[in-house]
Amino acid sequence: xxxxxxxxxxxxxxxxxxxxxxxxxxxxxxxxxxxxxxxxxxxxxxxxxxxxxxxxxxxxxxxxxxxxxxxxxxxxxxxxxxxxxxxxxxxxxxxxxxxxxxxxxxxxxxxxxxxxxxxxxxxxxxxxxxxxxxxxxxxxxxxxxxxxxxxxxxxxxxxxxxxxxxxxxxxxxxxxxxxxxxxxxxxxxxxxxxxxxxxxxxxxxxxxxxxxxxx
Numbered sequence: 001x002x003x004x005x006x007x008x009x010x011x012x013x014x015x016x017x018x019x020x021x022x023x024x025x026x027x028x029x030x031x032x033x034x035x036x037x038x039x040x041x042x043x044x045x046x047x048x049x050x051x052x053x054x055x056x057x058x059x060x061x062x063x064x065x066x067x068x069x070x071x072x073x074x075x076x077x078x079x080x081x082x083x084x085x086x087x088x089x090x091x092x093x094x095x096x097x098x099x100x101x102x103x104x105x106x107x108x109x110x111x112x113x114x115x116x117x118x119x120x121x122x123x124x125x126x127x128x129x130x131x132x133x134x135x136x137x138x139x140x141x142x143x144x145x146x147x148x149x150x151x152x153x154x155x156x157x158x159x160x161x162x163x164x165x166x167x168x169x170x171x172x173x174x175x176x177x178x179x180x181x182x183x184x185x186x187x188x189x190x191x192x193x194x195x196x197x198x199x200x201x202x203x204x205x206x207x208x209x210x211x212x213x214x215x
């Protein structure tokens with residue numbers, strides 16, 4: 001059973017160092033690295049942090065690049081992707097923002113979509129697809145901690161046909177996977193690949209009121 005969010009919270013001092021590491025990243029990268037490592041020194045991950053308003057996430061920076069960046073607030077700053085999500089939420093007609101997150105990782109884009117929907121005065125209907133079941137559990141936890149209501153999470157790969165696929169996971173980045181031809185115990189995982197259309201039909205998204213697609 002997982003501990004509730006906040007169990008692995010950083011102290012105020014460590015949070016200050018973490019926040020500062022993100023602020024100086026683009027100006028003095030080596031200082032950012034020192035500050036980030038200092039904020040983690042002497043304590044093991046995971047870390048429960050709130051790197052931006054609306055985000056409550058449990059992060060594992062040592063084995064996921066997205067978590068490493070999110071720890072410093074970089075994945076959820078005004079990147080082109082986040083700006084596009086914000087614009088899509090504002091453009092969508094009706095009262096619901098439909099969002100599909102393919103390769104959901106630890107949930108940063110889905111949480112950003114929830115925040116964008118809230119700011120636009122809309123409800124959120126989200127389908128998150130993540131092939132790695134370990135990452136899917138992290139995704140599920142972060143969405144719940146951040147208050148994302150009733151997400152549909154599929155542990156699948158997306159392909160042009162329904163079939164089993166083998167994924168080789170990067171050693172230091174569980175969010176990165178490559179399709180390979182052979183299964184190797186301890187190095188690859190077997191995942192059911194599905195057509196995106198079928199997943200969306202199963203989620204009943206394609207039968208919902210016609211908003212402009214926000215993918």
